[in-house]
Amino acid sequence: MNEHLLTATNINRIFVSKQRSFTALDNINLTIGNHEFVSLLGPSGCGKSTFLRLVAGLDSASSGSLQMNGSILDKPGRDRGVVFQQYSLLPWLLAWQNVAFALKKEKNMRSAEKKELAYHFLDLVGLKGFEEIYPSQMSGGMQQRVAIARALVIKPPLLLMDEPFGALDAQTRRDMQDLLVTIFKETRSSVLFVTHDVDEAIYLSDRVYIMATNPGRIAKQIDIHLSDDKDWSIQLSEPFINYKKEILMELKQQKKNVHQSK
Numbered sequence: 136m137n138e139h140l141l142t143a144t145n146i147n148r149i150f151v152s153k154q155r156s157f158t159a160l161d162n163i164n165l166t167i168g169n170h171e172f173v174s175l176l177g178p179s180g181c182g183k184s185t186f187l188r189l190v191a192g193l194d195s196a197s198s199g200s201l202q203m204n205g206s207i208l209d210k211p212g213r214d215r216g217v218v219f220q221q222y223s224l225l226p227w228l229l230a231w232q233n234v235a236f237a238l239k240k241e242k243n244m245r246s247a248e249k250k251e252l253a254y255h256f257l258d259l260v261g262l263k264g265f266e267e268i269y270p271s272q273m274s275g276g277m278q279q280r281v282a283i284a285r286a287l288v289i290k291p292p293l294l295l296m297d298e299p300f301g302a303l304d305a306q307t308r309r310d311m312q313d314l315l316v317t318i319f320k321e322t323r324s325s326v327l328f329v330t331h332d333v334d335e336a337i338y339l340s341d342r343v344y345i346m347a348t349n350p351g352r353i354a355k356q357i358d359i360h361l362s363d364d365k366d367w368s369i370q371l372s373e374p375f376i377n378y379k380k381e382i383l384m385e386l387k388q389q390k391k392n393v394h395q396s397k
């Protein structure tokens with residue numbers, strides 16, 4: 136019996152072209168437990184998105200194994216909801232229709248039920264009253280809320296988020312982080328979250344995997360123990376600042392190693 140929701144064992148991803156063979160991921164081992172929030176943090180090009188795409192089933196590992204609930208993962212599935220940096224909503228559909236679109240394969244669900252669920256999840260992401268507007272009438276933050284509702288409506292055990300707040304301004308980004316804290320408490324989903332942002336990773340996560348480049352690999356794992364009832368002010372607390380120091384030191388050391396090896 137596998138106690139983890141997701142287990143990655145010795146994952147390698149090598150991109151081969153005529154010109155070169157490039158190791159984007161080198162021997163990645165990680166786990167995500169049930170109702171656990173796990174972040175991948177690291178510099179550009181360390182393979183964060185490549186790993187998330189493997190878990191989403193959008194790409195295959197060159198070697199190693201990826202298991203979810205004990206079954207091999209090799210294609211997209213309804214047990215994983217994905218949110219990318221670009222919201223990719225369908226512009227000709229209303230907000231609720233964009234969310235309900237994720238339920239299109241639910242042959243046994245009536246249209247009214249799909250609409251009701253879409254309304255419920257829009258309410259969860261703070262968009263009550265905005266169900267009947269088009270993406271072009273929404274701000275970036277609102278569009279990303281719709282994209283999150285669309286990922287959540289299928290009630291996936293695992294939510295995959297690739298820099299979901301990267302395109303938002305600083306205040307909207309903070310609001311969205313708080314929204315995610317609330318959603319995480321209310322749903323039973325686990326989350327795999329990709330970010331460049333050290334504060335965001337500490338604030339949201341139970342565990343942070345710090346990655347390094349060339350080849351893309353896990354350099355350090357840090358378990359985060361902050362209160363479940365956190366709000367933004369925890370970012371000023373001593374434990375938070377200590378985690379931040381530890382992570383920044385690791386990232387600084389990585390930079391030093393790169394310079395020394397040149």
Ligand SMILES: Nc1ncnc2c1ncn2[C@@H]1O[C@H](COP(=O)(O)OP(=O)(O)OP(=O)(O)O)[C@@H](O)[C@H]1O
Pocket residue numbers: 150157159177178179180181182183184185186331351
């Ligand atoms: N299809 C591909 N073919 C060849 N190389 C690729 C491919 N996809 C990704 N790579 C390379 O793999 C490495 C990791 O890319 P990836 O996008 O996963 O990094 P990342 O950590 O998500 O970066 P960023 O934070 O900038 O988005 C990069 O050097 C990239 O050029």
